[in-house]
Amino acid sequence: MSQRPPKAPPRLPGALPLLGHIPDFGKNPHDFMMRLRAKLGDIAEFQMFHQDMVLMTGAEASEAFYRAPDEVLDQGPAYKLMTPIFGEGVVFDAPIQRKNEQLQMLMPALRDKPMRTYSEVIAGEVEQMTRAWGESGSLNLLDFTKELTIYTASHCLLGPEFRYELSAEFAAIYRDLEHSIQPIAYVFPNLPLPIFRRRDKARVKLHGLVAQIMEKRAQSSEKSTNVFQMLIDAHYEDGSKLSSHEITGMLTAAVFAGHHTSSGTAAWVLIELLRHPEELRRVVAELDALFGEDGPVTFESLRQMPRLENVIKEVLRLHPPLILLLRKVMQDFQVGEYVIPAGKFVCAAPAVTHRIPELFPDPERFDPDRYSPERGEDRNLYGWQAFGGGRHKCSGNAFALFQLKVIFSLLLRRYDFELVNPPESYRDDYTKMVVEPVSPCLVRYRRRETQAERTAATSSSVGTGSAGGHQIKVAVDWDLCKGHANCMTEAPEVFQVDDKGRLTVLDENPSPEWVEKLRAAEKYCPTRAIKVEDGETEGGRCPFH
Template structure:
């Protein structure tokens, strides 16, 4: 199709002078974007202040968004709100090549080998918090999940110093940084507001702490595998080390990724299970079968919980914490038969795409069975997009699922819960930049006295009996691969990931004896970048 046939996106009427559609958007951005799509379709334009915004929904438009290279759709100009928090020259404020180098430095701590060490940390943190509870009581669920996930994320990703030696100070610093994520910061991030002054002071305090811990670690010989140590040891392509300023910003980015979205999702998992007792019974039964009353919660066993994982997926579909993702068009950008001109902001909305009936029948219904093998409604990589997609899909998606599953394997073995309020009174708070349940979010708990709980015994891994045709091929989508290296953990004979996160397929057409290992690599790839194709099928 020639350029002359391309159209400008349809534009929503009713924009006010100076502010555009800001007031309706701020009131409930999800409802606003749902109305926008209903009226104008999957490519639609609106105004925020003076800026033109183009919303892309549905799989075709979303795929164009997620697959666009940075030189065409750039994250940096869209997330200047984070520059005072992460720091100048760090992540979104860095040039594209430097930003991608920085993000790649975070990946080693999110790969299979380090992940296998995190389950013990998470379980210990949950148990420590439950020790305060007693036999029964009432809590604000969101307060609990926020406190818990900041402990688990900081302990796993940053190390024991942040968790124990600096616990109270780090939590206070993190709170002041988090509170500065306000809509006004998109336009005026440096206004002399108290919340922004506390933000800047907190970042300065954190950088001083990071410098102090780095000096302390330099005197020690302990072998650490957390993000902090990996950043200390990392080098750019030109051989230079990260500055304390850069390390501080990337540590903040790592904890934001590990905590900011997981706390709300963890709360919603429990709320939805309590709203739907049949799914609660199924999840508790699965956990009992897998672990018994005191079976070890470890990396391998956490991967064998399909019911719980499907519940988490359905929570992320109905309550994605990030309901809008933005880029700036650096060049004219084509989507379907539309052209989006350079200078406009381009947005994808997981919360809207997740409610399209053609992708998810009865989209407002909580239905974890959507993801069962027979239905697999998440098979479209650009339909179910709770972690984004493409080259910038959230690198911490595997850690987030792992963390939430570990939390519930402890919680639901120790306690029973009930909602304090009416089930329909628990709602998303769309006033926040990262959406979570509205406060207060009250639940009651009672220690379990279930005599049916039994100790989990050893179980042999199930072996698939179906046979694969003699000729099969491994295909990797390089844009989706983020170097998690789970494939190498499953099938080192077939996959190798180097220290830069670059994947090499050692044998694209391996022997039939490696079929099961190849399938395991396909199954456990967090980004679903690997597929096994039967070349013998017509």
């Protein structure tokens, strides 16, 4: 029996002359692509202006997309919008071999050894930005995370000149570059629009700054170890050195990798934790157990927080920062029963694949336990694809996770937060190609009490045990208690566990103000040894009494 000939992908009807499906796509790209997949399947064609686009979603189609060699699916022609930002002949505008050499030059700064030095830098930036907060207040979370991550990325990757000597100037330049990433730039990156004019002026300014610092460093006997210096010292396989133009573009690419996706993700991490208080309590308990009150954030400690890491993964599943990952088809490309002709563009959409129930059951639910060893819903490398996949997986993924862990290891130990507006009002802004929460996204903060303050408060409340006619009773089944100390993490005002795992109940009739923490201690006790009763003073007996 003869094999069936391959066929063209199914095509969405209704394309308008000149515009294609842009009006519908532009309203909400995510909703458009979700509907497109629901209607036509994993391989589906639509039109953006004059260009044919093929959406590839699901694990199998995504694997074909990510594993295809550059000679078949090329990033360069798909990302011409980055050429005015990075520069001609740099990264996506370079020939494939030259581009791969350039990207390889950035890798040493993102490997294990230099990463070990970044935790102190990032922690210092968090400390500096929160120093003026005071005891309590409110802020636009997205503004805060944007400012914080541009400081951390520039400090770690570019060096002290950009962070301290040129901080305000570099931030303004970077803002004009980043704001030029608009949907229309994918197709018409050089239209005479004001936003593109500001982009071009910013690129010229940045090149001038880089040239000045290169000259200054050449005259200095001190050698830096950041990515800037690595690029100054690097050379191509043919022995030639990088020009200041190329270094400018690659520095910009490095900061983009470390910042423009991390700022929105950082905001969403806190928002989702505040939407799900039980998950927040579990993360804070993990951090308190790992660091105590003032333990330093180190490279090794950052590898020991599975709860926070799973929360970050789930945030990236529901809110991946990039709407589309694009490639141009350079040679006819067969995927299953379909052939996509050379000249068309193909795209992956992580947020769409992340909502396929066969890959992620109950996909709209925020559920960090998906990534537990038992469930492992991120094992399929082409299912969970927040950082892309294959040979072009984002090289900054390790830095991004590292940066987020440091930030929240400090913020969540120092402050309590709450959402200012109703939880459902915080949503993704799909008018931008790098997805982030709609701004303003307001939160309140209050400094957490120190251990000394909690102890003083506990001492003053011993024996009070009742308020408004109610009393809290705490009991422990000593046969079940194994000294896990989860109770102490949740309610240190009431429970203390010594180095040998022996539990002491500081107050069997604690103040009702601790009831929420006591309920958490009861819930998270692995052996269920703790019982808490909150009832009328004359009410029933505690189950263990």
